[in-house]
Amino acid sequence: MAKLDYDYIIIGAGASGLLLADALGKDSFFSQKSILLLDKDAKKNNDRTWCFWEKGKGEFDTILYKVWNQILFKGQEFSKSYTIEPYAYKMVRGIDFYEHYLERLKGYPNIRFEQDAVTEVKDSEECVSVHTQENEYRCQKVFDSRFNYEMIEAEGSYPVLQQHFVGWIVKTPKPVFEVDQTTYMDFSVPQKGNTRFMYVLPFKEDEALVEYTLFSKELLPKTDYEEAIHDYLQNKLHCDTYEILEREQGSIPMTCYDFGQRNSERIIHIGTAGGWAKPSTGYTFMGSSKKIPLLISNLKSDNNMHDLGQKKRFWFYDLLLLDVLYNNNEKGHQIFTSLFKKRKPQLIFKFLDEETSFREELQFISGCPNLPFIKAIFKRLF
Structure with missing residues (x-):
């Protein structure tokens, strides 16, 4: 050879x-x-920007740009700030x-x-x-x-959604942002039949990444994302003037x-x-x-690398959520609002990290609206 x-x-x-x-x-x-x-x-x-939650110190701490110990969740009629210790929400540029x-x-x-x-x-x-x-x-x-x-x-066996977004790093002429708290999800924006939310990472009182994110099947024209960010800055944050320092956009597959x-x-x-x-x-x-x-x-x-992970129960949990969002995309804000209203973010993070016990998973699942998931389970089983 x-x-x-x-x-x-x-x-x-x-x-x-x-x-x-x-x-x-x-x-x-x-x-x-x-x-x-x-x-x-x-x-x-x-x-691009990478964010993640983590307990204590981690291997990326030397290159972190910002860390938050509080998150804000906003629904259509519900809003709450949470301290997330022992977790911290970390950002790497x-x-x-x-x-x-x-x-x-x-x-x-x-x-x-x-x-x-x-x-x-x-x-x-x-x-x-x-x-x-x-x-x-x-x-x-x-x-x-x-x-x-x-x-x-x-592939027709599994639904395929996209997590797609456009983000601006903006500089404002006056203090606008609460620098110690990241807006994890803000569903107070118009949903328009989809799962749509704003995501805000404040670096200073007058500087932040403001991102418009969707979980849906199709992308939008770029102007739609930009108009949504502008409207949010103007109407929700009461900021009429700002400078766009950087831009980012992306699309991540959501599929099992x-x-x-x-x-x-x-x-x-x-x-x-x-x-x-x-x-x-x-x-x-x-x-x-x-x-x-x-x-x-x-x-x-020299093991077989066709699959680096097995289909575990968390894979099935993910599949059920994607089934629900694929068939009823407008229900996303209801699901996440119900979760954050009834459960602590520490449990949510632990569940998403796939580190929960079965008892904790039942507690997490019971925090979601029941009917859409029951329908999804029966559809998958039968």
């Missing part, structure tokens, strides 16, 4: 790609493996993450980062060939983080589709493309950080 250019190629220098590259680099088991990290972008821009991990990769002599756009990946019995705009590489295994909705469009079935012996999908996003929330950052050690362990033991 001809000599390979690399042992491993990682496609995409986002959260999952950089975390995987760093995990491989610092593990002596892989010190003799040659690794190439490819991304079409130089990762020099602050193109994309640019800080990229700079930190790309600098770390410079310390691993067996890892190389190249800015080059991948155009095609071909699998064969002997190797994988990765074609880019500039080069062609051959390797033993590929870890591919590229996601597109065509992967799941033909088994992404692992797309893996082969030599091509493993990671991140969102690997199904590492929590189906019911779209949160991917901490999901990726928890999947990386499992992937590393499987690599070391």
Whole structure:
């Protein structure tokens, strides 16, 4: 067999790609493996924000941009602030993450980062060939983080929603934001037959990320998101003038589709493309950080990597919520309002982290409106 250019190629220098590259680099088991990290972008821009809740100190604390110990939930007729200890709500800016991990990769002599756009990946019995705009590489295994909705469009067994959003970091001429409290969900905005809410991360009294988010099937015209943010700033926060410092937008799949079935012996999908996003929330950052050690362990033991996770009861809980939101998208605000009205956020976070006991799960579920979920259960069972 001809000599390979690399042992491993990682496609995409986002959260999952950089975390995987760093995990491989610092593990002596892989010190003799040659690794190439490819991304079409130089990762020099602050193109996204990652947020997550966590107890105590964590591995990302050195690059945190902001931490909140309080959250605000707003429904149509219900509003409440919560202290979330022992949890903290943490934020990492994309640019800080990229700079930190790309600098770390410079310390691993067996890892190389190249800015080059991948155009095609071909699998064969002997190797994988990765074609880019500039080069062609051959390797033993590929870890591919590229996601597109065509992967799941033909899948009819599971509903597919999108968590889609546009966010502005705004600077206001006067104090507007409560800097110690993040607005986790504000459903007081018009729902228009969907699940729609505002999400506010305040950095200073006059600076915050204001994001308009939907859980729904279809995207909106970009002007719709922007008009909603403007209306929120003007009518809810009473801020007529502001400066937009940065913009971000995205779409995250919300589905219980088994992404692992797309893996082969030599091509493993990671991140969102690997199904590492929590189906019911779209949160991917901490999901990726928890999947990386499992992937590393499987690599070391040469285990089958068709599936890095089993269908557990939490998968079924996620499926029921997506069934309800897919068939009755307008009920989203009722479900979340009922939960936050009846249950503490600590239980909600623990449940979403999949760390609850069965007794706690029954307590969580009983906080939701019963009828839509009973119908969803019977539809799935029968």
